[in-house]
Amino acid sequence: MIMGKERHVVALSGGKDSAALAVYLKHKHPDLDVEYVFTDTGCELPETYEYLDRIRAVLNIDITVIKPEKGWDDYWTLVKVKETPYGIFPYLPSPQQRWCTEVLKLQPYEQWVAKTFTDCIVHSYVGIRADEAADRKGMVTRNPLLETRFPFIEDGLALKDIERLLTDSGLGLPSYYSWRKRSGCYFCFYQSKREWLGLWRHHPDLYYRAMEYETYLPEKGIVFTWCQGISLGELLEKRDDFAILPEEGKNNTEYTVSPDNKLIKTLSHINQGGGGSNSVSVSITTRSDGRKTAEAP
Numbered sequence: 001m002i003m004g005k006e007r008h009v010v011a012l013s014g015g016k017d018s019a020a021l022a023v024y025l026k027h028k029h030p031d032l033d034v035e036y037v038f039t040d041t042g043c044e045l046p047e048t049y050e051y052l053d054r055i056r057a058v059l060n061i062d063i064t065v066i067k068p069e070k071g072w073d074d075y076w077t078l079v080k081v082k083e084t085p086y087g088i089f090p091y092l093p094s095p096q097q098r099w100c101t102e103v104l105k106l107q108p109y110e111q112w113v114a115k116t117f118t119d120c121i122v123h124s125y126v127g128i129r130a131d132e133a134a135d136r137k138g139m140v141t142r143n144p145l146l147e148t149r150f151p152f153i154e155d156g157l158a159l160k161d162i163e164r165l166l167t168d169s170g171l172g173l174p175s176y177y178s179w180r181k182r183s184g185c186y187f188c189f190y191q192s193k194r195e196w197l198g199l200w201r202h203h204p205d206l207y208y209r210a211m212e213y214e215t216y217l218p219e220k221g222i223v224f225t226w227c228q229g230i231s232l233g234e235l236l237e238k239r240d241d242f243a244i245l246p247e248e249g250k251n252n253t254e255y256t257v258s259p260d261n262k263l264i265k266t267l268s269h270i271n272q273g274g275g276g277s278n279s280v281s282v283s284i285t286t287r288s289d290g291r292k293t294a295e296a297p
């Protein structure tokens with residue numbers, strides 16, 4: 001247990017923004033003692049674990065892996081159930097019922113912070129970019145000792161700056177990026193239909209596993225599907241309606257560690273105000289439940 005001083009934590013998601021944040025902090029504040037953590041839902045893509053390994057190697061850092069006490073299947077089958085005239089059925093999370101993030105990501109992270117740090121102010125850094133703050137609410141934390149920081153918003157860094165940081169550092173993008181744009185669970189309901197079909201092409205076993213969680217009894221009005229209005233079985237039947245994106249399957253990752261001076265140039269460009277040409281001014285607000293959100297005007 002760590003007591004009585006300020007601590008700094010970056011929660012990596014396995015996606016590009018939090019990875020770029022690790023690069024940014026490491027080079028902008030090389031003396032800062034940062035803890036890197038990853039909350040593992042147990043439902044991650046294999047590419048996510050590969051990318052975390054690459055982050056460890058390229059940045060020469062340790063990453064603490066936090067696991068929820070209960071896994072997805074415990075919540076899905078035992079807790080998140082709905083009673084219907086035809087019996088009790090487990091229901092899936094959705095953008096309106098995003099219970100998965102709460103139980104698989106936020107609570108384990110908060111519990112880890114509470115267990116690991118005592119009497120410390122903990123600066124928790126979040127990789128929300130200046131150009132996405134309007135549509136991405138940063139659900140962060142209820143722990144009063146946690147101070148949420150948004151360096152990309154504070155410094156006006158937008159997507160092109162993040163991509164440059166990743167390229168110049170040699171980290172590149174996660175390899176799933178050629179067919180899917182978000183990190184997270186293989187069954188994440190935020191995937192587009194095309195991304196679901198990307199999962200089927202790249203990880204058919206995971207696609208069929210996701211299918212098993214669906215309840216599709218439209219004649220009884222019981223429809224718990226990952227995509228709105230269509231089951232994964234139907235989506236497969238209609239797959240010819242969804243063209244493969246031209247860039248799918250291309251290796252868009254960068255494995256070569258480029259000379260540090262390239263990254264230093266990028267950082268100095270950003271620090272001189274060259275970054276964030278798409279940036280917007282945002283304000284961080286605290287909601288009534290104590291969570292902080294980043295909002296554009």
Ligand code: SF4
Nearest residue numbers: 100101184185188189
């Ligand atoms: S990645 Fe998607 S499914 Fe997984 S916890 Fe986050 S919102 Fe839920």
